[in-house]
Amino acid sequence: MIEIERKFRVTHLDCLQFAQRSSRISQGYLSTDPARTVRVRTKDDKGFLTIKGSSSSDGSSRYEWEKEIPLDDALELLKLCLPEPIYKVRHLIPAGKHTYEIDVFEGANAGLVIAEIELERADEPFERPDWLGEEVTGDARFYNAFIAENPFNTW
Secondary structure, X not given: OEEEEEEEEEOOHHHHHHOOEXXXXXXXXXXXXXXXXXXXXXXXXXXXXXXXXXXXXXXXXXXXXXXXXXXXXXXXXXXXXXXXXXXXXXXXXXXXXEEEEEEXXXXXXXXXXXXXXXXXOOOOOOOOOOOEEEEOOOOHHHOHHHHHHOOHHHO
């Protein structure tokens, strides 16, 4: 499946009052090779294994394969991951016909807040709420695989 998404910095956290749901996420990487990242994630009480291919030239799309795995397996695999897992809380905020995923990072990445929106096609129009800041789609510094090895608080 091809994932099409755009990423933005978030200018203020007032948007969180509109969250319909929030989830605690821990994720780590078994491989950060740009051609095929392999991620292990726990989201609340579920586990997932995800493989992502190379990004398109503008960074807005790439192949993604994800399967749910038992939580205990995900927790064991997290122990094998590169440096330290990423910790974040994801908030789902509707805007027009789309839903933004707002990731508020914790731990070594505290202070980083990113909004992602998934689209059906690259040129699809979408609402841009006032809390949406600079677009960082395609900027590798904002890929989770990058910040797993280069935490935001070291920039």
